Amino acid sequence: MSYEDESAAVIVLPANNSLSLEDVDPNSGNVPDATVTSSDSLDFSALDDETNRFGAYSKVTLSWEDVKVSLSVDTGKGPACCRSNKDTITKKEILKGVSGLCKPGTFMAIMGASGAGKTTLLNTLAMKNDHKLDESGTILVNGKPLTGRTTSLLSAYVQQEDFFIGTLTVKEVLMFHANLRMGRDVEMKEKKRKVNKVLHELGLKKIENSLCGQPGGMIRGISGGEKKRLSVACELLMNPPLLFIDEPTSGLDSFMARNIVKIIGKLAKANRTVLCTIHQPTSEVFAMFDQLYLVAEGKCAFTGDSADALKFFKSVNYPCPDNYNPADHYIFTLAIVPGEEEECRKRVDEVTGVFAKSEELATLKKNIAVVEKEAQNESDVKTNLEGSRSIFSTQMSANFGRSWKNVTRNPGYTKIRLVQALVISLLGGLAYFNTGNGQESVQDKSGLLFFLITSITFSNVFLQGSTIPEDLPIIKREYRNGMYGIMGALIPRFTLEMPYLIVLTLIQWVITWLMAGLRRNVVAFFTCYAACLAVSVVSTAVGYFVGTASGSPVISAALSPLIILPFFLFGGLYQNEASTPYYFYPIKYGSWFKYAFGMVLISEFEDAEIKCDKVPESLCVFKDGNQVLSYYHLDANDVWFPDFVAILLLSAGFLAFSVLFMWLRVREKRKPIKEKTN
Template identity: 30%
Template sequence: MGHSGAGKTTLLDIIACNISGGVVEGDVRVNGEPVRANKFQKYSCYVLQRDVLLATATVYEALMTSALLRLPLSMPRQQKQARVQLILDELDLNAAANTMIGDDSKGIKGISGGERRRVSVGIGVVTDPSIIFLDEPTSGLDSETAVQLINCLVMLARKHRTVVCTIHQPNSDITDNFDDLLLLARGRCAYFGPWDHSIDYFKSLGYACPMYKNPSDYYMSITHDPEVSEQLADIFTKASKAASLLGDAEEGKCRASINGTNAAATILAWRHSASLPQAASNAHHLLDDDVVLPTVTECSTSMSRGLDCRPACLPTPLSCYQIWVLSVRFTRSWIRDPILLASMAGQYAFAGIFIGLMYLQIGKERNAGVFDWQASLWLILAVLAFTPCETACTLWDAERLLLRRETTSGAYGVGAFFIAKTLATRPFEVLVTTFFGILTYFMIGYQLNFWKLAIFLVIINLFQLILETLGLLCAIVTKTSTLAIIVASATLLVLLSFNGFLISTTPEYFEWIPKSPTCHLRTLRCTSITPSPVDNGHTVKWNIGILVVILFAMRFPCYAFLKIAHKIRFL
């Protein structure tokens, strides 16, 4: 517990091996043993302050998906379903089991804030972890909902689990459930021990909690003063060291001398030290009593029992199975998102009708010029460039957060996510692109030939997939969708400007751009008497093959950058 900026989340991140950036000194130990991050994270779960959940999934589906992704393939599905049902019972989520989680910004009505927080906890505990870390779980909840959540956490803790959470300023109904308290003041420890003994401890230092005042409110008020918080941290540091020495001496663990000085003399000198802050003089007698300043072992007995009672690390399912589970989730999410479906279908329908009306049946007009044909093709490519590119940038914001949370918790790897996203989203993208292509093809009046229509549809679908990959790449290498759209738009502006339609002669300093492997038009020389098709020595099959090569050549760096972004925690 502590003020904003006291270091609560930073400390929790370090303990949970979830730190990124900065320099961490010292080490983290559990039951006296150094912690290995990859192994420790399999025994623990971390619930973020912000609920990162899939809005289109129901509560049961969210928990079941977590179970399918993280529990071993050898475990029968009925057993996984039974575990999910147990979590629903423990967290009091049965009433909302078949309700979508929801998101107001997407127009999807869903569950309440308290239920969302409990779903986040349920997703984490599906593997039955020994330790549960929560970053301000009551943040943003009303008092009654916060108490209900804490009661659920208490029930989890009583089943041989260690629950460690940060909290800002809880009410008395919440603090009554605490076992131990670590009070942080400006990055330092002002108290660490049983919650029930904290009142006596601060009273002995001259900071007696007034009657009828919530102790947590009082602790926050006294640590708000920089001078007082420094004094409290100094007192606790010296007192805890002395208590540790005294405990070792009484148990016979202390060596005969410490740096050439007798241990008992060291403790006695500390007790009568004039350099100790005056408030600490009232705390001297507390060092003889194990009620105040308990050792870390006493505070961690529940952790020891929890780790001893937990099973060994469960093996995760094969990647191919995770790809299948994620593909089903992606498909279900697309189908259930009305705004996403309407926006994508609406964009292509509007653009197709608009272009079709602009160049309505120019194929039947004898006076239709080559420029009109080129313009119609260029507009089609422009729509297929900007629309999927910007859509990919926008969707990545929500997907990024979900990917970061689930990969950090070890639910699956980046490769499984990337392949599943590719497999699940392609059918719908091909469907809307084909609809757009057929609409424009017949409205404009291109040649009524089945094979030429098929070639046209294949080419625009490949082009659409390439530009969607470009948008995803821009989104991965940037932090926000706004910046990603700016980068993508600038890139598309350059690529589309030098395709031979907007400008006939390229300036010398830009000649290298049209030579890049992008879609561009050839110079057309024709007469009005005889047909003059473009012949550059490349067949249609060769051009389609080049588009396929470009597509795969862009997907590979896209995956590579995603892998790097995950490794350096840039997601």
């Protein structure tokens, strides 16, 4: 069965073809997978021609020759600094001099057993590999070398994992990508038209108003196959001539896997150059590939037409049995089976050795040389690849709108924060109910106010520290696609936190103020509220810092106490201002606890009356509130400057560190490929 003979539907409509929006689940927006148009109606060549933008690269021939990838591995035992013999760095070869060629209109499958190097090859060709890898060889597009940035704009890379904001609908996700990737010169009407066309062509029109959904079932959404199609749709908006797709069938059943591969095949037939890794396709899926690239132990075992692979394996005495899936046969033949490593590697060396001396590889290298020679004779045609960059105001507005939808459509997020504020404030209010103004009230009020500052800090740091890492994969992908910068991602998100902080902090403070019987003074009330709000802001910034620095919710949960507790210790309650050792001054003067605690104590005790009617005269330590401030070494003139200003400056500092760590996490960390020398 050939690809051209394949005429079955991508997803079959019900017999009456009467499915409508009324069939959509009102809770999740879900519709069955069997609700999109037949594959025979898909015409990807109808997508807009973008020859003007891509110029000479509107059709792409991708070639690579003698590509090698290795990783430096330290085989020594114990810390490197403590070993006498430090010459223990060895090179682990992942790719061992592979070559290949993929032309426009070609759908190439890169196959191999787990650990063979197929994903590394795809990432190398897409210029997406990690900076820890050493790469060498020649990678050319239409016979010419390109930079990583230019390749990113010229191509699309569909990751194995499908990362989306779960509270957005399918159409909203595509509109977000269209606004930030189609350029500032494209009118909104044209962007909407392009989005609607891609929705139709990829069979997503019926579910355009369905939510993407969140893991764990908190928000139900579209299926795995629909998410994979949405991932392809996001990249297809720019109509790129070069597509890299990593494991498009991962996690899908055979029916949905077939549908996805069929759609990708249609993309290739519209004069695109498509390369995808695939682990173990069914025989029906395997028949859809035009070209096959087999990788084994980092070496090329075969590349060429899928039909020719059968002849090649027969020629090396590993024929595929009748009525057997060829894909399974190739993978099993080239796999390294545990316990049989020596025999398996001998077989792999035999197959790859024959191919290295084959006429097929010699012809391949001649074709690569022809492409390079033709490129030298062609004059350069200007491209407009940078036309996809959006201006900063567009980045801000698009991210602000997305963040707003994410917040308002996630009621659980609001409920959790509200319940948290209510429980903590009620706990503090009940524990310190009606403190009064006697001698014992000094300790009670001091403890209550410090507890309030601490609870606000911990709740915000842990919340942001756990949510930021969850969104990092999305931000990383979109940043590398040039959709927005770090500030365009963080500022809208932080801005939308302010209404929460203002309202929730006010609720927490009012309940505490009323139940504990704190000072009934308008100035004191708003001064304490300002201090608590400032703590909310700085702790949110600290949460951003912890989340971006850790990159993982689990690591963030472990790191948060280590960040908070040193500042907590020198916050003014557990150690007197005059007792701090000089070597802890940096932590002390960087502690928002210190400044906020000073503000609330000044507002509560300045010129306040403290009674001694319940204790003997000899135990009457404080005659008035000013003596309390003197005991804590506080100056009433410091309440706004430096205390309040210092907290705001600390907020700005932690946000600046958040931007730095976010950039370090999402930036392209990649070494340049060392080109081979003749």
